[in-house]
Amino acid sequence: MRTLCSSTLIGEFFVIGFAALVAMKDPDLSTATVWTVSGAAMLLSVLLCGVVTRPGGVYLGWALQIALIASGVVVPMMYFLGVVFAALWWASVHFGRKVDAAKARFAAQAGAGSSGADAA
Numbered sequence: 001m002r003t004l005c006s007s008t009l010i011g012e013f014f015v016i017g018f019a020a021l022v023a024m025k026d027p028d029l030s031t032a033t034v035w036t037v038s039g040a041a042m043l044l045s046v047l048l049c050g051v052v053t054r055p056g057g058v059y060l061g062w063a064l065q066i067a068l069i070a071s072g073v074v075v076p077m078m079y080f081l082g083v084v085f086a087a088l089w090w091a092s093v094h095f096g097r098k099v100d101a102a103k104a105r106f107a108a109q110a111g112a113g114s115s116g117a118d119a120a
Helices: 002-023 031-051 057-073 077-119
Strands: none
Touching: 002 031, 002 057, 002 077, 031 057, 057 077
């Protein structure tokens, strides 16, 4: 799960950065505000790569997805990209857990097979 989720989060890192460049064109927003908010979201996306498998990591990822969708208020294209990344996040978590379960089953079978061969 970690690899799939981290890939999604790193993709979001870049999308948030590009959205910040677009948001800087808004005359109502100061550059400092744009980069403070965007920088915090970018930092969160990178930090989540390390904690995604810990308790609460997936929920923090969902919070980032909601924030990404909500950023459409400032950059309307982010409504679309936020939904796309939320779908990617769901797929990463869902299929990542399936892959982890399959790896655990395979490791258990391999461990049971090798201990049986040692007994013979």
